[in-house]
Amino acid sequence: xxxxxxxxxxxxxxxxxxxxxxxxxxxxxxxxxxxxxxxxxxxxxxxxxxxxxxxxxxxxxxxxxxxxxxxxxxxxxxxxxxxxxxxxxxxxxxxxxxxxxxxxxxxxxxxxxxxxxxxxxxxxxxxxxxxxxxxxxxxxxxxxxxxxxxxxxxxxxxxxxxxxxxxxxxxxxxxxxxxxxxxxxxxxxxxxxxxxxxxxxxxxxxxxxxxxxxxxxxxxxxxxxxxxxxxxxxxxxxxxxxxxxxxxxxxxxxxxxxxxxxxxxxxxxxxxxxxxxxxxxxxxxxxxxxxxxxxx
Amino acid sequence: xxxxxxxxxxxxxxxxxxxxxxxxxxxxxxxxxxxxxxxxxxxxxxxxxxxxxxxxxxxxxxxxxxxxxxxxxxxxxxxxxxxxxxxxxxxxxxxxxxxxxxxxxxxxxxxxxxxxxxxxxxxxxxxxxxxxxxxxxxxxxxxxxxxxxxxxxxxxxxxxxxxxxxxxxxxxxxxxxxxxxxxxxxxxxxxxxxxxxxxxxxxxxxxxxxxxxxxxxxxxxxxxxxxxxxxxxxxxxxxxxxxxxxxxxxxxxxxxxxxxxxxxxxxxxxxxxxxxxxxxxxxxxxxxxxxxxxxx
Numbered sequence: 176x177x178x179x180x181x182x183x184x185x186x187x188x189x190x191x192x193x194x195x196x197x198x199x200x201x202x203x204x205x206x207x208x209x210x211x212x213x214x215x216x217x218x219x220x221x222x223x224x225x226x227x228x229x230x231x232x233x234x235x236x237x238x239x240x241x242x243x244x245x246x247x248x249x250x251x252x253x254x255x256x257x258x259x260x261x262x263x264x265x266x267x268x269x270x271x272x273x274x275x276x277x278x279x280x281x282x283x284x285x286x287x288x289x290x291x292x293x294x295x296x297x298x299x300x301x302x303x304x305x306x307x308x309x310x311x312x313x314x315x316x317x318x319x320x321x322x323x324x325x326x327x328x329x330x331x332x333x334x335x336x337x338x339x340x341x342x343x344x345x346x347x348x349x350x351x352x353x354x355x356x357x358x359x360x361x362x363x364x365x366x367x368x369x370x371x372x373x374x375x376x377x378x379x380x381x382x383x384x385x386x387x388x389x390x391x392x393x394x395x396x397x398x399x400x401x402x403x404x405x406x407x408x409x410x411x412x413x414x415x416x417x418x419x420x421x422x423x424x425x426x427x428x429x430x431x432x433x434x435x436x437x438x439x440x441x442x443x444x445x446x447x448x449x450x451x452x453x454x455x456x457x458x459x460x461x462x463x464x465x466x467x468x469x470x471x
Numbered sequence: 472x473x474x475x476x477x478x479x480x481x482x483x484x485x486x487x488x489x490x491x492x493x494x495x496x497x498x499x500x501x502x503x504x505x506x507x508x509x510x511x512x513x514x515x516x517x518x519x520x521x522x523x524x525x526x527x528x529x530x531x532x533x534x535x536x537x538x539x540x541x542x543x544x545x546x547x548x549x550x551x552x553x554x555x556x557x558x559x560x561x562x563x564x565x566x567x568x569x570x571x572x573x574x575x576x577x578x579x580x581x582x583x584x585x586x587x588x589x590x591x592x593x594x595x596x597x598x599x600x601x602x603x604x605x606x607x608x609x610x611x612x613x614x615x616x617x618x619x620x621x622x623x624x625x626x627x628x629x630x631x632x633x634x635x636x637x638x639x640x641x642x643x644x645x646x647x648x649x650x651x652x653x654x655x656x657x658x659x660x661x662x663x664x665x666x667x668x669x670x671x672x673x674x675x676x677x678x679x680x681x682x683x684x685x686x687x688x689x690x691x692x693x694x695x696x697x698x699x700x701x702x703x704x705x706x707x708x709x710x711x712x713x714x715x716x717x718x719x720x721x722x723x724x725x726x727x728x729x730x731x732x733x734x735x736x737x738x739x740x741x742x743x744x745x746x747x748x749x750x751x752x753x754x755x756x757x758x759x760x761x762x763x764x765x766x767x
Contacts, residue, residue, distance in 0.1 A: 288683035318645070318679055334679040336644065343639040348632065375671040380710025383614055383630040387584035414676025
């Protein structure tokens with residue numbers, strides 16, 4: 176038997192919409208809809224939400240992600256760090272679909288300039304599960320986030336474009352011929368991480384050699400892919416050394432990308448823990464729902 | 472009065488075909504055709520050449536560039552370095568159009584693996600004009616080449632993917648919003664080069680900040696573009712320091728990209744000279760034509 180559906184959790188990102196019918200903190204049904212922010216006009220969101228939640232009661236909706244950007248449904252302004260981890264919410268005017276809809280605010284940092292939208296909810300989830308966490312959360316993705324957390328506050332953060340740059344080089348540059356179809360060979364990956372950490376500039380100068388070795392020799396795609404990935408993640412670890420060195424690290428993510436970060440950090444002598452994105456997102460949206468109920 | 476056309480020079484690259492009707496070493500007419508290698512099947516080249524040279528006599532054609540790649544008209548195998556700078560030629564079978572057609576061989580380096588196709592002709596042109604050149608040629612482009620030359624030989628070379636990576640990040644990543652429409656502010660460019668040379672990893676970690684400063688503040692696109700470009704060229708200079716430090720440098724290129732390399736190297740205390748790509752290409756194809764006439 177499932178419990179009563181008393182609210183709806185929504186992770187509404189650029190490329191899709193994930194929804195959970197919630198009974199307290201327990202998801203009783205999950206749905207995925209392909210209508211992400213990038214394909215929608217401001218007037219579309221209400222209809223999409225009504226269609227995507229068909230059959231569920233008209234209970235409050237708590238949404239995080241790019242839905243709150245200036246180009247999204249209803250802008251949820253960035254909250255400045257440092258700030259408490261519990262998400263700040265803004266209402267979508269007019270209670271669309273006859274129920275309250277609240278969007279989680281992203282975070283901003285003014286110096287150095289940085290922004291996030293969506294990850295703050297996962298961090299809130301991490302802190303809901305581990306209120307005493309004092310360390311750094313690493314959220315691998317298109318723009319990987321490194322977030323320093325202490326005393327139940329988000330202190331500061333840093334975004335690195337590794338995921339996006341890897342996608343462009345592996346998918347569209349001349350290296351696409353060399354890396355396509357390859358898994359990632361772990362020893363070659365860790366060797367590239369180590370080289371890039373020790374001598375970042377050398378790896379940059381050697382990217383074209385990945386292609387040339389494929390043309391002149393017989394470089395297996397899983398080695399080529401590992402070298403590209405390891406070089407980029409190695410640069411990122413070199414750039415973020417003050418964030419992870421000597422820190423308690425939790426990686427939020429269970430994908431193959433998160434595993435690469437975990438292996439790379441472990442090779443530097445750290446012992447990162449991992450939590451799943453879905454668990455963290457649901458816990459964060461649940462914390463936001465608690466705030467909504469207490470604040471009205 | 473123009474001289475007799477006695478041969479045709481062709482620079483047949485990936486995206487277009489440039490042709491010169493030559494009288495000895497003097498171009499008497501130039502044409503550009505959009506039918507580059509990337510849009511052609513092997514059977515198309517003969518027809519394209521006949522159409523593009525319409526009205527010119529059926530004299531020998533000397534062609535360099537991607538036309539000689541495995542995916543081109545007729546493969547001109549890579550010649551291994553070290554090798555003399557004078558281009559090696561292979562015939563297109565059957566004298567298409569009733570005249571000899573020769574393609575310039577590219578160059579290969581086995582350790583570390585590297586290849587070039589097209590640039591070897593420009594280097595031959597540089598050496599035809601300056602036979603005693605002893606130093607390093609820098610050829611900025613999609614894949615910038617650094618080429619060590621001594622005693623009229625090409626000793627070794629290194630390709631760096633700066634042009635292609637800049638194009639992908641500036642044109643397709645989240646930074647496209649920040650850099651579009653911008654010229655390149657020279658002081659900001661040189662500052663970014665200097666930072667990237669001194670601390671390559673820091674610039675990598677700060678790429679996303681270019682976008683964030685545009686979102687949260689008012690970063691002018693010419694500054695954003697300069698920071699991205701300076702970061703990448705700074706990494707390249709860090710990776711190629713053994714090639715340029717203390718060397719006599721000639722940049723082959725007259726584009727705005729070549730100017731950036733010239734300014735960046737000058738800021739490191741060098742005094743690079745520049746020669747135009749067209750002059751170098753024509754001088755190199757002329758040297759190849761001389762070889763063709765002497766060898767038959």
